Amino acid sequence: MLTKEQLSRYWGKVRNLTIIVLVLWALASYGAAIIAGFLNKITVIGFPLGYYMGAQGSLITFIVLLIVYNKKMDAIDDEFGVKED
Amino acid sequence: MERESFASRLRKVYAIYTGGLLLFLIVLGIAEQLGLPATYIGYAFVFGTILVYATIGIISRTGQAAEYYVAGRRVPSVFNGMATAADWMSAASFISMAGALYHQGYNGLAFIMGWTGGYVLLAVLIAPYLRKFGQYTIPDFLEARYGGKLVRLVGVIAAIIVSFAYLIAQVTGAGIIMSRIIGIPFEAAVFFGLLGILVCSFLGGMKAVTWTQVAQYIVLIIAYMIPVFAISYKQTGIPFPQLAYGQVLQSIETKLASIKEDPKEQEVRQIWKRKAEEIDQKIKALPASWEEGKRALEEKLNTLPADDPERAKIEKALKEYPKSPEEAKAKWSEDKKRAEDMSKPPKSYVAPPADVKGMVNFLALTFCLMVGTAGLPHVLMRFYTTPTIREARTSAGWALFFILLLYITAPSYAALSRNEVLTNLVGKAFSELPAWVAKWGSAGLIKIQDLNGDGVIQFSEIIIHPDAVVLATPEIAGLPYVISAFIAAGGFAAALSTADGLLITMSNAISHDLYYKIINPNISPSTRVKIGKALLLVIALIAAYIASFRLGIIVDIVAWAFSIAASSFFPALVLGIWDKRMNKQGAIAGMVVGLVVALTYIIGNRFYGLEIYGIKAIAAGIFGIPANFVVALVVSRITPPPNKETQEFVDSLKYPKGEVAHIKAED
Numbered sequence: 001m002l003t004k005e006q007l008s009r010y011w012g013k014v015r016n017l018t019i020i021v022l023v024l025w026a027l028a029s030y031g032a033a034i035i036a037g038f039l040n041k042i043t044v045i046g047f048p049l050g051y052y053m054g055a056q057g058s059l060i061t062f063i064v065l066l067i068v069y070n071k072k073m074d075a076i077d078d079e080f081g082v083k084e085d
Numbered sequence: 086m087e088r089e090s091f092a093s094r095l096r097k098v099y100a101i102y103t104g105g106l107l108l109f110l111i112v113l114g115i116a117e118q119l120g121l122p123a124t125y126i127g128y129a130f131v132f133g134t135i136l137v138y139a140t141i142g143i144i145s146r147t148g149q150a151a152e153y154y155v156a157g158r159r160v161p162s163v164f165n166g167m168a169t170a171a172d173w174m175s176a177a178s179f180i181s182m183a184g185a186l187y188h189q190g191y192n193g194l195a196f197i198m199g200w201t202g203g204y205v206l207l208a209v210l211i212a213p214y215l216r217k218f219g220q221y222t223i224p225d226f227l228e229a230r231y232g233g234k235l236v237r238l239v240g241v242i243a244a245i246i247v248s249f250a251y252l253i254a255q256v257t258g259a260g261i262i263m264s265r266i267i268g269i270p271f272e273a274a275v276f277f278g279l280l281g282i283l284v285c286s287f288l289g290g291m292k293a294v295t296w297t298q299v300a301q302y303i304v305l306i307i308a309y310m311i312p313v314f315a316i317s318y319k320q321t322g323i324p325f326p327q328l329a330y331g332q333v334l335q336s337i338e339t340k341l342a343s344i345k346e347d348p349k350e351q352e353v354r355q356i357w358k359r360k361a362e363e364i365d366q367k368i369k370a371l372p373a374s375w376e377e378g379k380r381a382l383e384e385k386l387n388t389l390p391a392d393d394p395e396r397a398k399i400e401k402a403l404k405e406y407p408k409s410p411e412e413a414k415a416k417w418s419e420d421k422k423r424a425e426d427m428s429k430p431p432k433s434y435v436a437p438p439a440d441v442k443g444m445v446n447f448l449a450l451t452f453c454l455m456v457g458t459a460g461l462p463h464v465l466m467r468f469y470t471t472p473t474i475r476e477a478r479t480s481a482g483w484a485l486f487f488i489l490l491l492y493i494t495a496p497s498y499a500a501l502s503r504n505e506v507l508t509n510l511v512g513k514a515f516s517e518l519p520a521w522v523a524k525w526g527s528a529g530l531i532k533i534q535d536l537n538g539d540g541v542i543q544f545s546e547i548i549i550h551p552d553a554v555v556l557a558t559p560e561i562a563g564l565p566y567v568i569s570a571f572i573a574a575g576g577f578a579a580a581l582s583t584a585d586g587l588l589i590t591m592s593n594a595i596s597h598d599l600y601y602k603i604i605n606p607n608i609s610p611s612t613r614v615k616i617g618k619a620l621l622l623v624i625a626l627i628a629a630y631i632a633s634f635r636l637g638i639i640v641d642i643v644a645w646a647f648s649i650a651a652s653s654f655f656p657a658l659v660l661g662i663w664d665k666r667m668n669k670q671g672a673i674a675g676m677v678v679g680l681v682v683a684l685t686y687i688i689g690n691r692f693y694g695l696e697i698y699g700i701k702a703i704a705a706g707i708f709g710i711p712a713n714f715v716v717a718l719v720v721s722r723i724t725p726p727p728n729k730e731t732q733e734f735v736d737s738l739k740y741p742k743g744e745v746a747h748i749k750a751e752d
Contacts, residue, residue: 036437046331051435054194055496084741
């Protein structure tokens with residue numbers, strides 16, 4: 001069984017990871033939308049970047065975020081030995 | 086070990102299934118070339134797929150509670166991801182979303198970002214912790230965390246409000262597709278569609294729903310992709326529209342800019358403006374103008390000789406004429422709005438809202454759709470079905486991936502269709518309209534009229550129904566009918582899979598949460614399953630009965646469901662997991678206030694002209710969500726903290742290892 005101190009360190013790490021993911025999530029969606037007018041002046045593989053972010057870029061960011069989150073969470077679980085039985 | 090062999094067996098089964106599906110498509114394609122009539126191809130797709138779903142449903146029949154409620158908790162993450170994606174993507178996502186993007190340009194992207202971004206919230210804030218809790222329903226969690234039957238009851242009521250309207254919309258969608266493809270009246274088609282829904286869920290509950298949803302996902306994603314790949318190849322020479330439509334967007338922008346300046350287009354826009362004014366006069370003169378219009382039609386009919394071909398036209402107009410001054414007001418207001426829209430110069434397709442108010446509304450809508458997604462009970466329930474917490478996390482990722490495939494494709498559908506209209510329709514003579522225009526015109530999905538009488542099609546003379554974008558694409562791309570029938574089967578699969586997820590959520594809410602947990606806790610698990618099945622049947626019949634009236638308000642209610650879920654469930658779940666100090670009083674007060682605020686704004690906006698900063702009813706959650714959070718936090722801080730057991734319970738949710746404290750596992 002883990003000590004109280006270990007558990008709270010574990011939860012601290014999980015919480016920080018969650019906050020980081022949510023900040024990046026907000027930047028990729030709301031942030032990109034707010035500056036979409038500016039981004040549209042840039043063209044990437046034929047796409048106006050502002051529209052591209054809303055239609056694809058933010059979605060791809062979401063999935064990358066979840067892949068990284070899952071990897072990190074697994075690593076944190078293993079580090080503290082709290083993987084479920 | 087056993088788990089792995091189960092997963093590999095599943096992979097094999099679904100690989101064979103996918104191969105069989107493609108073979109079926111090819112065989113019917115060949116049969117069409119050999120002269121098989123279109124109606125039979127339609128039948129083959131609808132009944133062929135229903136037969137497959139029914140087979141899965143029968144194989145998965147069960148009387149066991151754990152299998153009936155949570156598919157035995159052995160759904161591997163990839164398959165749970167696919168099932169969640171099918172559960173989530175409704176008839177509207179499949180058929181109407183691309184059309185909304187076609188019409189709204191950048192503004193429509195709120196749906197694309199909102200309905201995917203919600204899965205990030207779900208995956209990091211709720212899903213793994215709900216899986217650790219490991220019971221059956223969302224009200225289960227609310228009661229365990231906050232204690233008492235009242236909070237369960239509030240949860241049950243919110244779940245039923247949210248799910249029922251949504252269910253009716255799916256039944257309606259299934260009915261529309263059914264009536265189109267096999268050519269029977271809508272009222273009868275609804276009950277046919279119902280049959281399709283029930284074969285998936287009645288015998289096997291969540292277990293059967295899960296495995297049919299996987300099969301339905303495969304049908305719907307292939308059906309969505311084929312036509313758009315073909316039309317992309319036709320327009321750009323690259324079969325991957327997702328990569329290729331950048332250039333298409335640029336060509337749209339150039340053409341729209343010239344349409345803005347074109348004198349003929351301006352002339353047509355002036356005609357629309359006058360039309361809008363005329364309709365406005367008519368609305369102001371109600372109810373006299375309604376009687377006058379009716380009398381004029383009747384008089385005209387009486388003066389015409391019996392064999393005049395004009396008669397049929399007027400008879401039709403009379404039949405469609407509003408039945409009452411109230412109905413006239415609603416219909417004419419709609420006409421007026423459309424005329425006003427058509428009178429405006431076309432907006433840029435890729436530019437975001439130019440003013441602050443527009444941007445705030447866009448962000449508010451995106452936010453409500455995201456939070457609502459993470460608060461919908463039928464989606465949340467799916468995360469109880471995975472074998473482990475790790476798999477609950479990965480399955481949220483897989484769900485997002487499978488949803489993404491369709492949502493990344495939808496904007497390319499929209500752009501390619503718009504380009505097709507601007508290139509091959511605008512500027513052409515009315516005498517040389519393509520064949521697909523005539524076909525979908527008679528179905529009422531496309532309307533082109535020579536308003537200024539110059540014999541040439543102007544952009545402002547084309548009205549396209551949102552559903553036409555997906556439905557007409559195969560013909561625009563010159564594909565055989567077999568693809569159109571396949572699209573219909575895909576839309577049908579999308580409607581069925583969502584309907585089943587909702588149906589099972591509601592029947593569980595009543596049989597498990599209300600009857601077993603509140604009214605009569607002494608019944609055996611197998612009786613509970615029997616009651617669940619009976620309720621499933623009853624709810625489905627009620628939904629089909631209501632759907633057969635085709636009430637216009639259903640579409641609105643579905644849109645509101647997100648804000649309602651976002652303002653009720655989401656804060657209670659997130660605070661329940663992340664705020665140890667949150668207590669019963671806070672959670673209930675928050676849910677009730679959030680729900681009341683959201684509903685007040687929705688009703689006020691829809692019926693009484695209430696509007697704050699231009700926010701639409703669909704984004705009412707922008708008031709309800711913060712209201713819920715603030716009230717919950719304040720009330721919880723001025724009332725006693727939750728007891729020690731509850732705090733231990735919250736702690737035990739955080740760590741994957743170990744038992745869940747406080748409540749004993751059952752069954």
